[in-house]
Amino acid sequence: MSSYWLGVALLSLLAIGIIVLPWIRKGDRATQDILTNTRIIKQRMQELDREVSEGLVSAEDKQSAINELKLALVDESTETNTKTGSATGVLVIGLTIGVGLCGYLYWQSNEVSDIRHWQNVTQQSSALAKRIVVEADPTITGEDVQDFALAMRTKLINTPDDHIGWLLLGRLQASLNRIDEALHAFAKAYELAPNHAGILSSYSQTLVRTGQEEYLRRAQGLIKRAIELNPEDINAYGMLAVASGTLGDTQEAIASWQKLKDKLPASDPMRAEVDKRIAELRGESLPSAKTAITVTVDIAQNLIEKLPKTGYLFVFAQDAQGQVRMPAAVVKMPLVQLPVTIELSDANAMMPTYTLSQLTQVKLVARVSVDENVAQAQGELQGDVIIDLETGSQVQQQITIDKELQ
Numbered sequence: 001m002s003s004y005w006l007g008v009a010l011l012s013l014l015a016i017g018i019i020v021l022p023w024i025r026k027g028d029r030a031t032q033d034i035l036t037n038t039r040i041i042k043q044r045m046q047e048l049d050r051e052v053s054e055g056l057v058s059a060e061d062k063q064s065a066i067n068e069l070k071l072a073l074v075d076e077s078t079e080t081n082t083k084t085g086s087a088t089g090v091l092v093i094g095l096t097i098g099v100g101l102c103g104y105l106y107w108q109s110n111e112v113s114d115i116r117h118w119q120n121v122t123q124q125s126s127a128l129a130k131r132i133v134v135e136a137d138p139t140i141t142g143e144d145v146q147d148f149a150l151a152m153r154t155k156l157i158n159t160p161d162d163h164i165g166w167l168l169l170g171r172l173q174a175s176l177n178r179i180d181e182a183l184h185a186f187a188k189a190y191e192l193a194p195n196h197a198g199i200l201s202s203y204s205q206t207l208v209r210t211g212q213e214e215y216l217r218r219a220q221g222l223i224k225r226a227i228e229l230n231p232e233d234i235n236a237y238g239m240l241a242v243a244s245g246t247l248g249d250t251q252e253a254i255a256s257w258q259k260l261k262d263k264l265p266a267s268d269p270m271r272a273e274v275d276k277r278i279a280e281l282r283g284e285s286l287p288s289a290k291t292a293i294t295v296t297v298d299i300a301q302n303l304i305e306k307l308p309k310t311g312y313l314f315v316f317a318q319d320a321q322g323q324v325r326m327p328a329a330v331v332k333m334p335l336v337q338l339p340v341t342i343e344l345s346d347a348n349a350m351m352p353t354y355t356l357s358q359l360t361q362v363k364l365v366a367r368v369s370v371d372e373n374v375a376q377a378q379g380e381l382q383g384d385v386i387i388d389l390e391t392g393s394q395v396q397q398q399i400t401i402d403k404e405l406q
Contacts, residue, residue, distance in 0.1 A: 141405075142375035145172055163192035167199050174206050177373050182206050183215075190222075200226040201235065205351075208243050219243045234263045238352040245281060254281050260353070269357045269391045273346050291357040292345040292394045293317065293329075293387075297366045299338045300402040303381055311335040311370045315399075317344050317356055320363040320386045329356045335368060338401075362389045366399040380405045 149172040156165050170185035186203035193199055200222050207219035223240040226233060241256035261274040295315055299307065316330035329348035344364075346355040356362070368381040376382070383401035 142176065142373050142377040145176055145375055148172060149176065160188075161192060163189045163196060163199065166192065167196070167202060170206070171202055174202070174209075175375060179206065179210060183210075195225075195229060197226060197230060197233070200229075201233075201239075204236075204239055204243075208239055208246075211246065213247065216243050216247050220247075232263065234260050235351065235353050237263065241277070242352055245277075250281050254278055257281070270353065270355065273352075273355055273357060277352070290345060290394060291355075291389070291391055292343055293356070293362070293364065293389070294341060294343050294394070294396045295364060295366070296339055296341045296396070296398045297383070298398065298400050299368075299381070299383075300400055303401060303404065306381060306404065307338075307368060308335065308370045311368055312372055313340070314365070314367045314369060315342055315344065316365055317359065318363045318365065319359050320361040326350060326354065328354055328359055328362075332372070356389070357391050359389055362387055364397060364399055366401055368401060376405055378405055 149169060152165060152169040152172065156162060156169065159165060166185050166189035170182045170189060173179075173182035173185055183203075183206055186199065186206060189196070189199045190203055204219045204222045204226065207215040207222070210216075220240065220243050223236050223243065226236045227240070230236070237256050237260035241253045241260065244250075244256060245253035257274050257278045261271055261278075264271050264274070297313065297315060311334075312332055313335050314330065314332050316327035318325060318327055327350060329344040329346070330350060331342050331344060331348055333342070344356060346357050349355040363384060363386050365382065365384040367376065369377070370380075381401050382403055382405055383399045385397065385399055387395065387397055389395065
């Protein structure tokens with residue numbers, strides 16, 4: 001911070017110089033004018049003495065002229081002093097404003113508050129890493145994730161060859177829905193470690209999320225590489241099936257779903273979902289029991305006034321028993337007047353290999369957010385409930401949004 005105060009001091013001295021110098025010069029000119037006028041008056045008095053001696057003017061006229069000259073000199077001196085006193089007050093006010101403005105502008109131009117925040121985040125990076133990466137703390141907010149991403153970017157400036165660091169940064173950016181930043185980080189990680197399973201998986205998944213043909217084609221190549229490295233990776237088969245189906249490569253999508261099914265145990269309920277996907281691609285229909293939850297979302301009376309004018313409603317289902325925090329089904333929609341009813345099913349899965357049908361105990365969450373980021377943030381409104389669920393069942397459930405997140 002010493003450099004900040006040095007900058008303020010230098011700018012203040014410059015401002016003082018710019019403001020004071022013209023006043024000093026003006027004062028010098030005023031003093032010079034008074035001295036010049038005094039010499040002129042003395043010269044005139046000498047001329048009056050000569051005119052009296054030559055009989056051109058009377059003694060009375062001389063005295064009257066001298067009195068007028070003296071009065072004029074006194075008036076001019078008084079006016080100059082008055083202007084000087086007034087100018088001094090203006091000068092003091094101007095200097096005060098100038099110094100304050102210089103300090104404020106220097107503060108703003110150097111973004112001192114942002115620098116302080118960055119320093120604090122850097123110091124707390126270890127604690128954030130423990131909460132987010134190690135403990136998977138459910139109280140983590142979107143602001144915490146943003147801070148940790150900032151800390152990771154800072155760390156990577158000094159260790160640009162850390163592929164795990166770039167992988168973690170990409171996952172953080174993806175969780176914040178910053179897809180472009182996430183793809184950049186994953187690309188750096190892939191460049192450093194092209195055979196790392198975690199990098200291939202996260203990079204491919206984010207490319208698939210974009211839905212853009214160019215990215216989907218790239219995702220196909222990365223997923224196939226992941227399968228070559230680990231033929232037992234069922235998530236890779238699922239992502240390849242989704243990417244291929246989105247691109248219209250029906251045969252490859254069917255083949256990928258079939259390979260995924262072959263890897264699943266005979267008792268896994270996911271096999272039924274895979275059969276359904278294959279049938280849809282073939283234009284067939286399969287009679288199957290649909291696992292679905294019809295959720296009616298309402299809000300407590302004391303929170304109605306806290307609803308944002310515009311925002312988003314997230315309704316999602318998580319495994320209430322396991323450690324996986326990723327939703328098995330999620331619906332995001334623009335905020336409308338509550339109550340509202342939506343349906344959660346396997347069709348709302350974020351990953352084809354992790355669906356609602358696989359859960360037996362479900363935590364249902366309804367959250368109102370001002371933005372499209374699913375990560376919880378302070379001030380958001382939420383309600384949740386835990387229910388039991390059987391594969392193929394269709395249940396109805398109500399959730400009341402009854403708390404404000406702190």
